[in-house]
Amino acid sequence: MAPVVDHQYVLLSRSLTSIELERESELKTQCLYPIRLKASLHETIWGGYRLGRDGWKRLAPGNATIGEAWETEVSTVVENGPYVGRTLGELVDEVRYPLAWYPGKNNIWLRFPLLAKFIDANSQLSVQVHPNDQYAAQHEGGKLGKTEFWYILAAEPNATIVHGFKAATSKEEVRQEIENVTLDHLLHEEPVQAGDVIFVPAGTVHAIGSGIVFYELQEYSDITTACTIMGVLPLLVNARELHIERSSM
DSSP states (O other): OOOOOOTTOEETTEEOOHHHHHHHHHHHHHTOOOOOEEOEEEEEEEEESHHHHTTSSOOOSSSOOEEEEESSOTTOEEOSSTTTTOBHHHHHHHHOTTTSOOOSSTTOOOSOSEEEEEEEESSOOOEEEOOOHHHHHHHTTTOOOOOEEEEEEEEOTTOEEEEEESSOOOHHHHHHHHHTTOGGGTEEEEEOOTTOEEEEOTTOOEEEOSSEEEEEEEESOOOOEEEEBTTBSSOOBTTBOBOHHHHTO
16 A cells, blocks of 8 residues: 655655655656565574475574574665665665655654564464554554564464454453463464464464464564463563563553
8 A cells, every 4th residue: 555645744854845756756666676685584492494494495504493584674685686785774764665654753764664574483482462553652652563464384283373362351351361371261272274364463462383384474563562471471582571561451
C-alpha cells in the first residue's frame, strides 16, 4: 500500500512541494534494481542446523546453531549492482521513498518498513506478545507496534504453534497464570505443516514450537514482551526481561 504523503514534511533538511517529491521519487526509483542482500546470521540457544543443511540458506561450515537469518536488517550489505558494499540502512537514508515509509509524524522518515527472517526453531521458543501502534506510542516512547506473518517451510511430525488463548480470558487470569508459571493452561495450540501461512496481528499471544523452520515477515519493530521464557519465570534470555504487567494488558 502506498504511503500517505503529508505535504508539510521535511526531506533532506529542506521543504519540498508535492510536485518536487514526485519528481525526486521518480528519479530515485529509476536508480533502483533487484537488490540482493547478505543476510545477518544470529546464533541462538534454540537454533539448529537446518537452514544450511536443508538448503534454505548458504551458510559457512561450522557448529554454530543459527536460529535466525535476518534478510532485511538495516545493517545487511548489498551484494550486487551499483550499490554493492552499501548497507540497506545507507540506501534508505539516501533514496528514502520508495524504500522508507513516511508516517507523517514529527517529519521523521523511518527505516525500511519490513523485516524478513528465516527461522530455525530447533527448540520451543518463548511465549510472546507484541503491542499495537497505539500502545507502543503511549508506553514505548513513540515506537511502532508489530504485526507479523509466518510461512511454514518445514515441520516435524506433531509440531505445533501457540496462537492466542483457548477462550476469552481476563487480565487477572493471565497475570495469575504467568506468576504461577502455568500460562500454558490458557494457550491455544495449533498443529502446523509445511505450506501453512499464519497471520499474527499485534496483541496476539504466540509462540513457535520445536521442530519448525519458517519464513517470517514482520513490521520492523524491536518491541517484544515475553510472557514466559521457555516456561521458566524470571530468567533472562538475550537480556530480554519478562514483563508480566505488560503481557496482561
